[in-house]
Amino acid sequence: MLNSLSGRFLLLTVAFVMLAEVLIFVPSVARFRVDFLLSRLERAQIASLAVLTTDEMIEEGLESELLENAGVYNVVLRRDEARELMLSSPIPEAISDSFDLRDAGPLELVSDALHRLVDPAPRIIRVIGAPVREGGQLIEVTMNTAPLRAAMIEYGLRILLLSAVISVLTALLLFLAVRRLLVVPIKRVVRAMQVYAEAPEDNRRIITPRASVRELREAETTLQTLQTELTAALRQKDRLAQLGSAVAKISHDLRNILSTAQLFADRMEMSDDPSVMRAAPKLVGSISRAVNLCETTLTFGRAQEPPPRLERLSLAPIVAEAVEAERMAAADADISFAEDVPAGLTLRADPEQLYRILSNLLRNARQAIAASARPGEIAIQADEDEHTWTIRIADTGPGLPPKAREHLFQPFQGGTRKDGTGLGLAISAELVRGHGGRLELVRTGAEGTVFAIRLPKGATLLGATLSPG
Numbered sequence: 001m002l003n004s005l006s007g008r009f010l011l012l013t014v015a016f017v018m019l020a021e022v023l024i025f026v027p028s029v030a031r032f033r034v035d036f037l038l039s040r041l042e043r044a045q046i047a048s049l050a051v052l053t054t055d056e057m058i059e060e061g062l063e064s065e066l067l068e069n070a071g072v073y074n075v076v077l078r079r080d081e082a083r084e085l086m087l088s089s090p091i092p093e094a095i096s097d098s099f100d101l102r103d104a105g106p107l108e109l110v111s112d113a114l115h116r117l118v119d120p121a122p123r124i125i126r127v128i129g130a131p132v133r134e135g136g137q138l139i140e141v142t143m144n145t146a147p148l149r150a151a152m153i154e155y156g157l158r159i160l161l162l163s164a165v166i167s168v169l170t171a172l173l174l175f176l177a178v179r180r181l182l183v184v185p186i187k188r189v190v191r192a193m194q195v196y197a198e199a200p201e202d203n204r205r206i207i208t209p210r211a212s213v214r215e216l217r218e219a220e221t222t223l224q225t226l227q228t229e230l231t232a233a234l235r236q237k238d239r240l241a242q243l244g245s246a247v248a249k250i251s252h253d254l255r256n257i258l259s260t261a262q263l264f265a266d267r268m269e270m271s272d273d274p275s276v277m278r279a280a281p282k283l284v285g286s287i288s289r290a291v292n293l294c295e296t297t298l299t300f301g302r303a304q305e306p307p308p309r310l311e312r313l314s315l316a317p318i319v320a321e322a323v324e325a326e327r328m329a330a331a332d333a334d335i336s337f338a339e340d341v342p343a344g345l346t347l348r349a350d351p352e353q354l355y356r357i358l359s360n361l362l363r364n365a366r367q368a369i370a371a372s373a374r375p376g377e378i379a380i381q382a383d384e385d386e387h388t389w390t391i392r393i394a395d396t397g398p399g400l401p402p403k404a405r406e407h408l409f410q411p412f413q414g415g416t417r418k419d420g421t422g423l424g425l426a427i428s429a430e431l432v433r434g435h436g437g438r439l440e441l442v443r444t445g446a447e448g449t450v451f452a453i454r455l456p457k458g459a460t461l462l463g464a465t466l467s468p469g
Contacts, residue, residue: 021163308350
């Protein structure tokens, strides 16, 4: 009971209703005490009428009977400025307190009532009040507090019993209402989570918001959005896994085909034709890279990109080769290339992976300018400082669209062209991370886009710390 929402609400309701009844109980008992005393004054006034109707002394037995019926020991009535003892009997002990009901305030009445409840000893008290129907200026009686306290306790018990019944009924109704309006919808949401967790790729298990309570409906709507996005992500990952398997199979067969082409390219190198001799090294290099790419793709299909094989290399020849390949691919497009790479700049990197990084970035820049159907320029600039080698690739293209910026380095989501896959930037970013560096989008807009490759001179790879030297 205590561990459930409805059970705790039930107990809290009972507690709060009882607290409210206690706050009502105190003034109610005070009011009951006043009514009890006023009834004694009224009975005493009626009893005194027997004395006022005769000029003779009444019999002692009749006087005792009148006082007993009134529940007092004596009655004093003030009429015409004269204070007269109307009825009297022996008082068993001295008077302990006097109470004037004519001008008593609420706090005083509550305090007197509580004092009477907590004091179990019977006391003799004097009570003063105003006679009913203007039967005099003042009426005063002396009485024992025992009957008053007994009546107050009996009244209080009835109030407490009634309060308990009201509390239980109220709590029960609230319990049923909360269970119907809150607990059942919450359990439905929990059940929907459990059902969805059993097969998150099943669209039919996504919750349908039905709650009428605004907060619960917002929770269901948020859960529906979360489940929809998660299901889409799981399906995409499944498609990526299938695509990876297919690419691995294609790369395996392509590697075999390229191996045969490599054999023919090796024979072409032995040709005496000058034009063939000039083109053969580039052809051999391109085929070798294609074979290597197939090898790494097969590795990626099993796990991830292989760790880079770091070596000291000169950056300028790799940049020149990547630029030359893109210049040839540009064909008739009005695109110029600029290289600002110091001839003596050497860095530590994997030459094949660095070529792939530069080739992807240059290809994206070329395609962006070509898609704009305007002349443009692609510039590569490299420099270094004490801790970092930096390579910047800038273009004057139209800039990246908002969707591409949101998912810039995510496969199949960061594509900049309608028919693009978004793999180029994702692969490049992963390769740069493998070098311990980072690929950054420096800026993009109508004036063009700038990417920066930052490679650390000191990096930690496979648990080994490499110093700048």
